[in-house]
Amino acid sequence: MSLYIILINDGVKEFNKIRFQTDGVLIKQTIHIYNTVNSVLKGNSAISVYTLIGWDGRVCGMKVSKALLPLILLCSVSFAANAEGAKKELRWMVTIEPPITYLDASGNYKGYGIEILKRIQASLPSYEHTIFVAGNYKRLVQEVQDKQSLSCALGLFKTDERLKILYYAHVPVFYFFNMQIAMRTSMFEEMGKPEQLSLHHMMNQKNYTLGLSDGRTYSSAIREIVDQYKGQSNVRMSSQGNVGESLLNMVSLGRIDYTFVYPEEAIYLSRKHGLENKITTVPIAEAKQLGYSWPVCTKTAEGSQIASQITNALTLMRQEDSYRELYENWLSSNLLKSYRKKYQEEFLKIYE
Secondary structure, eight states: OOEEEEEOOOOSSEHHHHEOOOOOOOHHHHHHHHHHHHHHHHHHHTTOOEEEGGGGGGGOOOOOOOOTTHHHHHHHHHHHHHHHOOOEEEEEOOOOOOTTTTEESSOOEEEEHHHHHHHEEEEEEETEEEEEHHHHHHHHHHHHOOOOSSOOOOOEEEOOOHHEEEEOOOSEEEEOOOOOEEEEEHHHHHHHOOOOOHHHHHHHTTOEEEEEEETTOOOOOHHHHHHHEEEEEEEEEEOOOOHHOOOOHHHTSSSSEEEOOOOHHHHHHHTTOOOOOOOOOOOBBTSOOOOEEEEEEEHHHHHHHHHHHHHHHHHHHSSSSHHHHHHTTTTGGGGGHHHHHHHHHHHGGOOO
């Protein structure tokens, strides 16, 4: 960036032209400009009219007194240097979905998704990062799609429609267990601590009561099996709010024997209600055990560049144990061995 100062001698055609360069917020250089202008003015008492030609050659058209000119230049140089160093905003859209993202008692963003987001933000230092909450994933996609701003989000599945309107990174960001059978830890131990359970087998055990929610969506694999046993006395439907929370509370009180939740959800709610180590989740044999989701950005040229930068950053970050452990901290101990094995053998090799 350049600042030109034209000093005109009482209408005489001859003038002095001083050119200063600024690069970011440089205090020493700003002081140098101030001192240089002061010395020019003090050394030429004939100068009385001053015209400023501003940043990038634009004429400011200012006429000021000799006394005020150095101070005005000092302020304008500092302001312009700051403006040049200002970062472009990059919005990060999130949904409140504990323990991925939630707010603590002080209103601060928490969750393993937020910790991963912080690492990605640190890999993009040229942007001013802000977080916005979207009420649901439909709204989140609409916000990221909007080309009036530059936005990204973590944790979206790929669909044909989304691929048309969003840029995806080439590697996924989250690797997580799908819904599992949640039961009391005492029941899990009585069953011999199984690595997985057949849902068909569980539903055929009339002494085990399953609790389901009217308002929750289950995977197709779970739905297809449950539909075969609808109407049985050992299947109870609940229409309460706070779906996962209500069902786990019923499990802990012995009103039902098991339900379906995400394992990290079970741990989060167990800790919240003082039930830690009292609830255990077990993978369903008939269902896919693990899934993954992706970072996305606005579908513009700059959005494409950011998605590529996120790909590069995640390729390195995901190799670190501390990255994997952000999710593992929300798993019960019976799941860790299988998760780590799949993480190394499958997740780290995904590139699309």
